[in-house]
Amino acid sequence: MEFIHTVAVFLFVLLILVSIHEWGHFIIARKCGVRVLRFSVGFGKPFWRFYDKYGTEFAVAPIPLGGYVKMLDETDENVAPADKNKTFESRKTWQQIAILAAGPIANFILAVLLFWWLAMQEATLPSPVIGEVEPNTPAAYAGLEEGQHIIAIDGVVTPGRSDVYERLTHRLGESGSIIVTVKYPDSSDLTYDMEVVIRDWMKGSEAPDPLAGIGVKFYRPHIPALIDSVLEGSAAEDAGFLAGDEVIKVDELEVDGWQSWSEYVRQRPNQPLAVSVKRNGRVKELTLTPSLVEVKGFGKVGQAGVGVKAVSWPENMLVTRKLGITAALDKAVEDTWSNSVMVLVSIKKLLLGQISIKNLSGPIGIAKVAGDSARAGLQYYLHFMAVLSVYLGVFNLLPIPILDGGRIVFCLAEGIKGSPLSERVKMAGLQLGLMFMGVLMIMAFYNDILRL
Structure with a gap:
């Protein structure tokens, strides 16, 4: 069921993004007087279709990894003489560029609308307050301290923790200084600029954690190892645990909180553990043998x-x-812009x-994130959709011949030249584009399979 859910939510978001992208091409093509032959979501032989009053075929095909808008092309031998002025090539250069750019622009507009709605929702989130600074790390050398509130990174305000992660992500792989602006909770006016020196920072790291990379952990409230409930039929029930027990020792090691206790258990599946709990003011000795379970993202744990x-x-x-x-x-426009810049910088x-090239993700990796965000809630899912829409818009504007950006470059070249490019040049560009995209997809799939 989990697999079906992941695939379903991924295909849904892909359907929305592809439809919006192709709608952008379609609507501007119509406005510019180009005849549209087919609007397809998906590739392959359509399993559903209908025609509108203009003769345009709207289709849904079985391979859901994209879509296309097929416009009347003057190279088609079946173009009637009366339709020659309705081809894509017959339009002026600026109209051709507008048609090609309309798809990515539609994705940017969707992202702005989604970010806009999300920004208007009330949310209570943890502040970016430092909870721990690891010794002998860039943050420690810079003088960052526990209890400081991070209010800006490199001059960009960071009201939330995700903002801190985003700004730090911009600096991955670089050398120089990250300026972290902080203040103390009891001081509303005084701020301090701390210089975090980096050199080839986390260069080549797979799935880098930028916060941990400078040696900082955010504040989390202390959670005592106090058991609130015991699952029926669990290893804890078999061991005799009761709600209200406080774990004080495991294998003669002091337990200082829930995190250390749970981490100890996770690392020892199927191993008998001697656990001391405090129950009604008295210490009771129990033997717990954690069950072996598979947890997504962590593997087999206790x-x-x-x-x-x-x-x-x-x-x-x-x-x-x-x-x-x-x-x-x-804020929606700012979020769309900052995510676009992040894609280009990355x-x-x-x-x-x-x-590291290992950070590339293909459809499998994206589907996993889609499933996780959907399970986390509607706002997380819509945020994922907005970010993916930005990525799709930016990626399609790259000057790669098979993409919209590459075709825009061809149009500009033809406009400057004053005549169409030769078919040989166009074909060579398309072959290079296909080769590049093929290599990219193979690497992305390879990374996805390794993660699985």
Whole structure:
């Protein structure tokens, strides 16, 4: 069922993004007087189709990894003389460029609308407060301290933790200084610029964690190892655990909180553990043998089958954000722009070897993220859709012949030349584009399979 759910939510988001992209091409082509023969979502022989009053075929095909808009082409031998002025090639250069750019622009518009809606939703999130600084790390050498509130990275305001991650991600693979602006919770006016020195920072790392890369962990409230519930039929129930037990020792090691206790259990599936718990003021000795379970993203781990007692966050460690219509629109445009820049910067760093090629993801990896975001909730899923829409828009504008950006380059070249490019030049460009895209897809699939 989980696999079916992941595939379904991935195909749904792909259907939306491809339809919006192709609709952009379609609507501007119509506005420019070009006859559209087919609007297809998916590749292959259509299993569903209908025709509108203009004779355009709208189709859905079985290979859901893209789509296309087929326009009347003057190279087609079946073009009637009366339709010669309705071909794509008959349009002026600026009209051809508008038609080709309309698909990516439609993706950017969708991203803005989604980010806009998300920005208007009220959300209470943890503030980017430093909880721990690892010794002998760039953050420690810079003087960052526990309890400091990160308010900006390189001069860009970071109201939330995701903003900190985003700004740090921009610096992956670089050398130089990251300027981290901080303040103390008890000081509302004084801020400090801390210089975090980096050199080839996390260059070549697979799935880099930029926060851990500078040696910082965000604040989390201390969670005592207090058991709130015991799952029926679990290893914990077999061992005699009860709700209300407080774990104080495991294999004679002191337990200082839920995280250390749960991590110890996870690392020892099928191993008997001597656990000391405090129950009604008295210490009781139990033997727990964690079950072996498969957890997505972690592999095979040990599981006790107990629930943690929830703790509340301090009010000064939380930020509630809900923007008005105008402010939310500004943020939506800013988010779309920053994600676009991040894609371009990431591509540049991939080409320069500053980011490992292992970070490329193909359809399998994207599908996994789609499934995880859908399970996390509607807002996470829509945020994923918005980001993917930006990626699709930017990627299609790259000057690769098989993509919209490459075709725009051809149109510009023909406009400057004053005549069409030769078929030999166009064919050579398309072959290079196909070769590049083929290599890229093979690498992405390879990475996905390795992760699986």
